[in-house]
Amino acid sequence: MTTAEQLNVGLGQIQLARNDEILASILGSCIGVVIYDPQRKIAAFAHVVLPLSGGRPGSPGRFADTAIPAMLQELRNQGANPQQLRAKITGGACMFGNNQMNIGDRNAEEVRRQLKEKKVPLISEDVGGTKGRKVFFSPYTSQMEIVINGVNSTII
Amino acid sequence: MSDNTHEHGVHLEILHQILSAATHEASAAMCRWTNGLITMSLDEVREIPLEAVSTEYDFGLDMLTMVVLTLNGEIGGSMILCFDEENGRDLAASLLCSKQRQTGDWTPLERSALCETGNILGCAYLNALTRLMSVDLVPSPPYFLQDYGASVLEQALMEQAALEDKVMICRTRFTRGDQELNWNVFFVPNSQMRQMMEDALHIDA
Numbered sequence: 001m002t003t004a005e006q007l008n009v010g011l012g013q014i015q016l017a018r019n020d021e022i023l024a025s026i027l028g029s030c031i032g033v034v035i036y037d038p039q040r041k042i043a044a045f046a047h048v049v050l051p052l053s054g055g056r057p058g059s060p061g062r063f064a065d066t067a068i069p070a071m072l073q074e075l076r077n078q079g080a081n082p083q084q085l086r087a088k089i090t091g092g093a094c095m096f097g098n099n100q101m102n103i104g105d106r107n108a109e110e111v112r113r114q115l116k117e118k119k120v121p122l123i124s125e126d127v128g129g130t131k132g133r134k135v136f137f138s139p140y141t142s143q144m145e146i147v148i149n150g151v152n153s154t155i156i
Numbered sequence: 157m158s159d160n161t162h163e164h165g166v167h168l169e170i171l172h173q174i175l176s177a178a179t180h181e182a183s184a185a186m187c188r189w190t191n192g193l194i195t196m197s198l199d200e201v202r203e204i205p206l207e208a209v210s211t212e213y214d215f216g217l218d219m220l221t222m223v224v225l226t227l228n229g230e231i232g233g234s235m236i237l238c239f240d241e242e243n244g245r246d247l248a249a250s251l252l253c254s255k256q257r258q259t260g261d262w263t264p265l266e267r268s269a270l271c272e273t274g275n276i277l278g279c280a281y282l283n284a285l286t287r288l289m290s291v292d293l294v295p296s297p298p299y300f301l302q303d304y305g306a307s308v309l310e311q312a313l314m315e316q317a318a319l320e321d322k323v324m325i326c327r328t329r330f331t332r333g334d335q336e337l338n339w340n341v342f343f344v345p346n347s348q349m350r351q352m353m354e355d356a357l358h359i360d361a
Contacts, residue, residue, distance in 0.1 A: 059206075095307060
């Protein structure tokens with residue numbers, strides 16, 4: 001999944017891709033959420049850092065409650081069919097072996113809540129644990145490849 | 157330059173001085189620990205938007221070897237000592253007086269050698285900050301991690317990101333003789349720690 005053009009999604013960013021472009025990110029306690037239209041083969045990937053914006057300014061991708069609406073708007077602008085949209089999520093690890101702020105769980109919970117509220121079906125997820133994840137998503141196949149420990153690869 | 161920009165620059169410059177002094181102390185400890193082989197110096201103290209972190213600190217997609225110390229509590233932060241595989245193995249071999257770099261899974265002894273390095277550096281660094289701020293800073297035991305560098309830095313930045321739009325990162329470099337090594341220490345204070353450092357030098361917010 002790494003031969004096509006790869007678009008890296010950094011902390012707090014939202015990135016769009018089409019067809020055989022690959023969305024890639026490294027996730028720790030953040031949540032990587034992909035919303036995609038499997039028929040039109042277009043996807044948006046947000047690297048969500050925190051659950052709630054509380055009215056704070058900044059990039060919409062940083063917070064779960066601003067990222068999901070911004071992704072849906074951008075996908076509509078790019079011609080995605082709102083009825084066909086699906087979601088997958090990953091990340092939300094607790095990296096340092098303690099439960100500091102429990103931020104991974106809270107991020108995942110808020111992303112799920114936002115998706116439910118916006119009626120976007122959550123097709124699959126791989127969240128939690130104590131390890132970072134290297135993640136690739138292909139709008140062409142709608143597959144998300146998740147690599148943990150540099151070797152163990154899972155497709156969701 | 158606006159007043160705010162000027163004030164911000166002064167704050168960072170003074171924090172740089174504090175952290176340089178702490179790094180100098182840690183460098184002396186590192187030099188003793190490695191029999192004069194390795195020294196370190198403060199590379200930068202920066203405050204950047206969260207969204208710029210991934211491009212400014214590009215760890216790539218490969219796994220790194222790291223030793224992490226955290227300060228839990230109100231005055232908190234994280235210290236991450238990170239190496240690529242080759243440099244981590246070299247350090248472990250050197251500390252264990254082994255002629256050959258090991259391959260395969262890290263042995264408990266190799267892990268212990270790197271953790272002790274993190275402990276020595278972290279304690280020297282925090283001792284210097286403790287004296288400056290007149291507060292006790294007690295780090296967690298060091299722990300050995302093999303993971304993606306970006307995912308670990310991301311976790312370290314969480315506490316700052318929860319309160320601030322910009323995050324502060326201090327980076328330290330290492331040298332062996334004249335040769336710069338592919339090792340770094342990242343020190344990420346939380347907001348209270350940063351405020352305390354500024355207060356210690358009587359910087360008006």
